Amino acid sequence: MSQARSGSSLHLQLTPMQIPETAISSGSGGAMQMRRFPAASGLQQHTPITNSLVLYPGEPSEMVVKMKNSGKPLQELHLESQGNFPAFWCRTHLEGQTIDHDKEIYALLYFRVPENFFEENESLAADQSLVIDYHCRLDVSYTAMDGSEQGLETASFNLHVRPRSLYLDFLPSIYREADFIGRFLHIFEQAFEPTMDILDSLSAYLDPLTAPQTLLPFLAYWVGWPIDSRWGMMRQRYLIRQALELYRWRGTRRGLRLYLHLYTDLPLDEHLPENQKHISIEEIFSRGFLFGETHLGEDSLLGGGRPYHFIVRLRLEPDQQVDAGLVREVIDREKPAFCTYDLFIEQRNQELPTN
Numbered sequence: 001m002s003q004a005r006s007g008s009s010l011h012l013q014l015t016p017m018q019i020p021e022t023a024i025s026s027g028s029g030g031a032m033q034m035r036r037f038p039a040a041s042g043l044q045q046h047t048p049i050t051n052s053l054v055l056y057p058g059e060p061s062e063m064v065v066k067m068k069n070s071g072k073p074l075q076e077l078h079l080e081s082q083g084n085f086p087a088f089w090c091r092t093h094l095e096g097q098t099i100d101h102d103k104e105i106y107a108l109l110y111f112r113v114p115e116n117f118f119e120e121n122e123s124l125a126a127d128q129s130l131v132i133d134y135h136c137r138l139d140v141s142y143t144a145m146d147g148s149e150q151g152l153e154t155a156s157f158n159l160h161v162r163p164r165s166l167y168l169d170f171l172p173s174i175y176r177e178a179d180f181i182g183r184f185l186h187i188f189e190q191a192f193e194p195t196m197d198i199l200d201s202l203s204a205y206l207d208p209l210t211a212p213q214t215l216l217p218f219l220a221y222w223v224g225w226p227i228d229s230r231w232g233m234m235r236q237r238y239l240i241r242q243a244l245e246l247y248r249w250r251g252t253r254r255g256l257r258l259y260l261h262l263y264t265d266l267p268l269d270e271h272l273p274e275n276q277k278h279i280s281i282e283e284i285f286s287r288g289f290l291f292g293e294t295h296l297g298e299d300s301l302l303g304g305g306r307p308y309h310f311i312v313r314l315r316l317e318p319d320q321q322v323d324a325g326l327v328r329e330v331i332d333r334e335k336p337a338f339c340t341y342d343l344f345i346e347q348r349n350q351e352l353p354t355n
Contacts, residue, residue: 009071012155016053017062051157058115068104076143083136134159208240253281256334280313308339316347
């Protein structure tokens with residue numbers, strides 16, 4: 001899959017790393033000339049098909065150049081690629097600057113087309129078609145070490161910019177005989193593949209922790225959860241994800257502790273006694289005043305009693321801050337309407353009552 005050209009001393013052989021899998025349409029030659037990238041003068045129009053390199057936007061492609069010296073030792077080798085393609089597409093790398101008699105060295109032409117080649121508006125002019133086939137030439141200049149000879153050897157090659165089409169894999173092999181089919185199918189692929197990608201990762205779109213931010217209002221509405229701008233975005237994601245669990249345990253100590261855990265990041269401490277938890281919720285139990293069973297001053301008081309009362313105590317880590325007002329809103333929303341409570345926030349061994 002290579003073509004050798006010979007000169008008086010230097011022989012060039014080009015080997016493309018990505019060759020066309022299908023026959024390149026010959027009708028694209030009329031679109032070769034483009035005012036933005038004028039064709040280099042003297043480019044050879046009869047280029048061997050084996051010197052054709054396919055370029056896929058966003059992917060690297062390489063052309064290997066083998067240089068063999070059949071004459072005097074050469075030095076001052078210089079490579080230059082010319083053509084009607086943008087210069088920034090190509091980088092060259094030369095293995096060395098000298099070639100001894102009957103020796104060979106290699107060079108590399110590294111091509112990379114912008115990923116948005118087919119979508120970029122600047123690729124088109126008002127009265128022109130998009131250029132996808134390019135005629136190119138490689139010029140290699142050299143000088144004999146004894147200064148007796150200077151020369152220039154050239155080799156022509158073609159560049160073909162093509163989109164990758166996965167849909168060809170689902171068609172019979174006869175449809176691969178012309179590259180137009182792949183380019184035509186790529187139009188539909190660009191339209192349908194984003195939808196297919198969403199379907200492949202649908203679970204990530206339906207999980208509030210990984211869903212796009214623009215989808216969160218829909219997910220919140222789906223579970224009947226109100227969006228509150230005072231909560232950070234990550235808090236909102238956690239609350240929407242746990243909405244059904246919060247609904248299930250609303251009005252209970254477990255539900256209130258879970259809500260406060262999601263807001264403050266304090267651990268649940270399910271293995272610790274209530275009075276040692278970071279989020280402590282203690283209920284005040286009293287049988288009230290019963291004749292014949294009550295001992296004043298011991299198990300009952302006259303006046304000042306508060307039935308259905310509980311105490312919420314938050315034990316924060318050093319330098320941790322919470323909004324006491326927002327904590328109260330959480331408690332008011334989760335507790336039964338007939339209950340009363342006291343809230344205490346402890347930090348660095350200091351107790352800060354908030355009532």
